Amino acid sequence: LFDFADKNRGSYSGSCPFYCSYSGYQDELLWAASWLYKASGESKYLTYIIGNQGSSQAVSEFSWDNKFVGAQTLLTEEFYGGKKELTKIKSDAESFICSVMPGSSSRQIKTTPGGLLFTRDSSNLQYTTSSTMVLFIFSRILNRNHINGINCGSAHFTPSQIRAFAKTQVDYILGSNPMKMSYMVGFGSKYPKQLHHRASSIPSIKVHPAKVGCNGGLSDYYNSPNPNPNTHVGAIVGGPDSNDHFNDARSDYSHTEPTTYMNAAFVASVSALLANT
Structure with a gap:
């Protein structure tokens, strides 16, 4: 999967209906390579990371869309383990910490x-x-x-x-x-x-065995002022x-x-x- 993604770089976010990526695909490639290196120890993944660390960015969030910080944090441990070629990535990870810590002069969040x-x-x-x-x-x-x-x-x-x-x-x-x-x-x-x-706001089939249609779900449960029946x-x-x-x-x-x-x-x-x- 990683090889396929790397060799066929591109984005279909122009036609995707939901959860479109705004950060691009470089973070996913770096994130995948970092985990593959951690899991396998194979040098080809480290070589890939070092060759592509220029795509690493200093960011102030870690989310489903932007995974740079995840990769940077994983690779910071590799830096301290002797992989000094990862200096930029370690610096990017530190930048994230500085962006969220109260009292930091470079705080962003x-x-x-x-x-x-x-x-x-x-x-x-x-x-x-x-x-x-x-x-x-x-x-x-x-x-x-x-x-x-x-x-x-x-x-x-x-x-x-x-x-x-x-x-x-x-x-x-x-x-x-x-x-x-x-x-x-x-x-x-x-x-x-x-x-x-939906599952929390509509009663269990054991309590309400009759079918709940879309309209019923909206009018009877979604718009209800009562607490959800399922915790x-x-x-x-x-x-x-x-x-x-x-x-x-x-x-x-x-x-x-x-x-x-x-x-x-x-x-x-x-x-x-x-x-x-």
Whole structure:
């Protein structure tokens, strides 16, 4: 698959109906090569990475569309393991850390008044959970290699400071925020009750065996003011707005829709806390 993608570079986003890539395909190629090198140890992938590291960009988000930071973080560990040819990629990874850490002179991503990293008002927690995951991993890489931190202009951040900030994001998502709202469904005493999620908002067939048509689903359940009949335990929603306010309404999909890419990154962050690394 990697060889096919590399040899047939191009984009069909002009005709794709949904989830079009805005970052291009260079990040996916670098991301794939990084994982293939980590998994196989085959030198051809490292050679590819080194030859294409010019495509690496300093960015301030890690998302389903833009995966540069993922590759850069993986390869930073290789840099400290002796692959000094990856200096640019390591610098790009550090640039990401500097773009999100409060107090950094090159900070690009601000926080809400309550302290949440806020990239954009559309499922913002996808960027928060992925950034938090990278912060945890990066701090662990520094610790493992006995590096005392990174410089972001005049500011210096130690691994423990980077990790401590990452923990504040996990705490916020689980309820330590101005609304005292857990953005993980089923966790805590207050959490979203009107997920923008079809299976959660329509009764189980065991409770409602009759067929629910599209119109019925819309009029009877989607537009219902009642809580969803099925608690989608563990799902993380899009989260609050830039002022820490959350509107628990099915129609407000930018804030109430759960996604796999939010949960996946959050699992990594919680794992780091449980492992204390």
